[in-house]
Amino acid sequence: MKTSILVVEDQSDIRKLINMTMQFGNYEVHEADHGLLGVKMAQAVRPSLILMDVMMPGEIDGLQACARIKSDPELRHIPIIMLTARGQQSDFEAGRQAGADGYLTKPFSPLELIDTIEKLLQERAAAGA
Amino acid sequence: MNTGMSLLFNSLSDGVLILSPEGKARFANPAAKRMLGLLMGQILQQDAVGKQLTGVRAGYIELPSQFQLEVPGQESLAATLLRSPVGDDLVLLLRDVAAxxxxxxxxxxxxxxxxxxxxxxxxxxxxxxxxxxxxxxxxxxxxxxxxxxxxxxxxxxxxxxxxxxAGEPLGAIERVMLPDLVKTALEQTRQQAAGRKVNFALSGLDHTELPPVYGSQTWLQETVTSVLEDMLARSVEGGEILIKARQYGEFATLVFSSSGRPVPAHMRDRVFMPFHGTQAGSAARPAGLGLGLALAKAVVQRYGGHVRLDEESGGITLELPTGAPRKEAEVNAAQIERYAHDISQLMARRMKTP
Known part of the structure; x- marks a missing residue:
């Protein structure tokens, strides 16, 4: 059975890159192009992990979407990796407050992406075992 | 009239009319047509012009003659009636005094x-x-x-x-929370508010409910503080200013309202222009620098938002798009090389996996 990953990212090129990278693992990718849709898809799909862009246009940005997911008792167990453009300390702090579990600074490489996802999923599996 | 003269008259911002002795319009440049809304060949309907023409014909008004012309929808026009250099016609020059x-x-x-x-x-x-x-x-x-x-x-x-x-960039795009901007603006104007004994009422300024806006923290702070300073300057002593924040779809609004002085009617279309603002100056109470609201409008528009003046109450609304500006992914040659390298590594890994 494939592991489902939800990608919440407004830039279609980055979504495609992530989707392409995920084909090298046993992953099924779901995509959302804005924060509000990301929250709705998280509720509908219940993915194993979420990749969430910090800076997104629309009603809510990635940090708010992350906070909403983490405040939902049904979803808060899902690990969220924030995709941040600058990797500034303030972004990490804001992400931590929103409940993020990890970070990737853009531009990230496919290897870095897969390794980060696998490491986080293994940690969660070990903690749950 | 020859082409050269027409071109000359048509390029003037002052109105130029050539009238028959009876007051029929033989020529009007675009400025005159705009000021009077007049059609060629018509007799001018303005009483003030009719009285002048009657006076000239009767010989009790000498030309050139200067007078004020009141036109509905305009403050006032300064008019000068003189003889045409050729023939019996008259020339009426009009200057928009409001401008x-x-x-x-x-x-x-x-x-x-x-x-x-x-x-x-x-x-x-x-x-x-x-x-x-x-x-x-x-x-x-x-x-x-x-x-x-x-x-x-x-x-x-x-x-x-x-x-x-000059259209210069406003600096780094930051994640800015509206409640923080309001809090700092209240601190920055505390002395002004205390001097006028003004109280504040806040509504909807909750971090968890309001989405962030993206832009320069410094410039957005300047914007919110400028609007609050303007509201304070127009507030009545002992009055109250209500600051209400709300989200409408992909926009967040900050509405500033008070029971203070509304903006005078003749100043409303200029409040966001540099060196004007909302306050009429006087020797006893000089106007502000007249830059705050102009800056606020320019900043908000730069970020795709709007600033509005409520003409009845004198309140001001700032409307800013929520979320980050739309962006395109930028990929350079080094990144492409790295992606290619990583993809080959991932393919190798996959082939090793049983």
Whole structure:
């Protein structure tokens, strides 16, 4: 059975890159192009992990979407990796407050992406075992 | 009329009309048509012009004659009636006094800004610095610092306006929370509010409910503070200013309202213009620098938002798009090389996996 990953990212090129990278693992990718849709898809799909862009246009940005997911008792167990453009300390702090579990600074490489996802999923599996 | 003369008259911002002795329009340049809304060949309906023409025909008005022409929808037109250099026709020259007042007040406000905002505190600063350099008095040093801050604020507004006018970027895009902007603006205007005994009522300014906006924290702070300063300047002593925040779809709004003075009708279309603002100046209570709201509008528009003045109440609404600006992914050659390398590594890994 494939592991489902939800990608919440407004830039279609980055979504495609992530989707392409995920084909090298046993992953099924779901995509959302804005924060509000990301929250709705998280509720509908219940993915194993979420990749969430910090800076997104629309009603809510990635940090708010992350906070909403983490405040939902049904979803808060899902690990969220924030995709941040600058990797500034303030972004990490804001992400931590929103409940993020990890970070990737853009531009990230496919290897870095897969390794980060696998490491986080293994940690969660070990903690749950 | 020959082509050269037509071109000359048509390029003038003042109105030029050639009238028959009975007052029928034989020629009107575009400015005159705009001012009077007139059709060629018609007799001018304005009473003031009719009286002038009657007076000229009867011989009791000598030309050139100057008079005021009241036209509905315009403040006033300054009119001059003179004889045409050729034939029996008359020439009526019209000048939009409202436009003239507008430019005059712009220049007056600019010069007031330079003098009161920059030159006066600079002179005071220099005097204070001269005294402070020879004195250990801490109060004198503080006074110099305060004056320097005043000069700096004036220069900051002028350079800021120039920067916006030139279309320069406003700096890094940051994640900005509206409640933080309001909180800082309240701190920055605390003295002004205390002086006028004004209270604040806040609504909807909750971090968890309001989405962030993206832009320069410094410029957005300047915007919110400028609007609050303007509201305070127009507030009644002991009054209350309500600041209400709300989200409408992909926009967040900050609505400032009070029971203070509304903006006078004749100033409403100029409140967001540089060197105008919402306050009429007087010797007893000088107007502000007239830059705050102009800066606020320029900043908000730069970020795709809007600023509105409520004509009835004098309240001001700031509307800003929520979320980050739309962006395109930028990929350089080094990244492509790295992606290619990583993809080959992932393929190798996959082939090793049983």
């Amino acid at each position: 003239q007042h507008f430019y005059q007040s712009t220049v007056d406000n600019l010069l007031t800004l330079v003098y009161d905002g920059c030159i006066t505190p600079t002179k005071a600063l220099l005097d204070t610095l001269a005294q402070a350099s020879a004195s250990p008095d801490a109060a004198l040093h503080q006074q110099a610092l305060d004056l320097f801050t005043e000069v700096r604020q004036c220069l900051k507004q002028i350079t800021g306006l120039a920067q916006l006018h």
